[in-house]
Amino acid sequence: MEKTQKIWMNGELVDWDKANVHILTHSLHYGSAAFEGIRMYDTKKGSAMFQLDRHIDRLLYSAESLQMKVPYNKDQLREAILETIKINKVKACYVRPIIYYGYGELRVGPGGCPVETSIAVWPWGAYLPGDSIKVKTSDLIRIHPKSSVTDAKITGHYVNSMLAGLQATSKGYGEALLLDYEGNIAEGPGENFFIVQGNKIITPPLGTILAGITRESVIELARDLGYKVEERAIKLEEAYEADECFFTGTAAEVTPIKSIDDKPIKNEIGPVTKHLKEEFVKIVNAENERYFKWLTFVK
Numbered sequence: 001m002e003k004t005q006k007i008w009m010n011g012e013l014v015d016w017d018k019a020n021v022h023i024l025t026h027s028l029h030y031g032s033a034a035f036e037g038i039r040m041y042d043t044k045k046g047s048a049m050f051q052l053d054r055h056i057d058r059l060l061y062s063a064e065s066l067q068m069k070v071p072y073n074k075d076q077l078r079e080a081i082l083e084t085i086k087i088n089k090v091k092a093c094y095v096r097p098i099i100y101y102g103y104g105e106l107r108v109g110p111g112g113c114p115v116e117t118s119i120a121v122w123p124w125g126a127y128l129p130g131d132s133i134k135v136k137t138s139d140l141i142r143i144h145p146k147s148s149v150t151d152a153k154i155t156g157h158y159v160n161s162m163l164a165g166l167q168a169t170s171k172g173y174g175e176a177l178l179l180d181y182e183g184n185i186a187e188g189p190g191e192n193f194f195i196v197q198g199n200k201i202i203t204p205p206l207g208t209i210l211a212g213i214t215r216e217s218v219i220e221l222a223r224d225l226g227y228k229v230e231e232r233a234i235k236l237e238e239a240y241e242a243d244e245c246f247f248t249g250t251a252a253e254v255t256p257i258k259s260i261d262d263k264p265i266k267n268e269i270g271p272v273t274k275h276l277k278e279e280f281v282k283i284v285n286a287e288n289e290r291y292f293k294w295l296t297f298v299k
């Protein structure tokens with residue numbers, strides 16, 4: 001990880017190496033933090049953050065799902081993110097805001113623990129290895145929708161993601177794929193999943209997945225480009241037979257999938273995936289005015 005200079009902690013800019021928390025921080029023990037991952041791109045029109053407002057909305061939604069009383073509103077969080085970017089003089093970066101229950105009591109219930117906020121930024125390149133990846137279905141299922149608030153981005157959920165990811169990467173695969181409790185494809189550990197059949201694009205519906213902001217954006221983009229998009233259950237067998245498969249995510253962007261469980265997908269990097277990826281890259285690089293609405297330019 002490439003360090004930057006300062007991390008924003010509860011309104012103060014703290015040196016990267018001094019941005020510490022107490023060992024009895026509630027969220028460290030119980031996974032009780034809400035967080036986001038946001039990308040900023042170095043474009044010809046200046047640095048631009050992708051879907052900043054939607055990320056802040058999701059952060060506040062996730063915090064609310066943990067019953068946190070966040071001492072900052074949306075505008076204050078946006079300002080804090082922009083301040084952290086500016087002070088660190090980064091042109092392109094990944095932004096990690098986190099709102100967590102801090103040090104107070106150590107009961108499971110977070111009463112008595114302060115709600116703390118931190119924002120770090122650092123340069124981060126490609127998340128998944130190579131131009132297209134080999135994926136392995138996990139034998140761990142995605143968190144049951146009645147076990148947690150699955151559409152909130154909460155740190156505790158990432159034990160499920162991490163274990164599935166480790167299973168796959170330790171066997172030489174690029175990423176895992178998780179099924180839901182009904183045996184339908186849910187998502188990757190940190191990515192949403194899509195298949196392509198001819199000119200039709202299909203992705204699992206909301207319910208057991210994180211409502212990915214890249215997913216939403218790619219759905220809108222695909223429809224604008226004239227593709228038919230369906231949100232419906234996908235069985236593994238249907239994915240094996242698909243023309244193309246790909247992942248989306250802030251970190252993963254649009255990543256083609258070349259095989260699932262060692263079964264090669266018909267097109268390793270198919271024409272529809274390629275098209276969407278190219279258009280997505282243009283959008284985040286501020287080369288398509290129609291989608292400037294998704295960008296926040298940082299002066």
Ligand SMILES: Cc1ncc(COP(=O)(O)O)c(C=O)c1O
Pocket residue numbers: 037161187188189190191192209210211212213214215248249250251
């Ligand atoms: C479990 C999970 N699914 C999907 C995604 C993709 O979401 P987004 O496009 O908002 O980054 C992420 C990343 O945040 C994730 O962690």
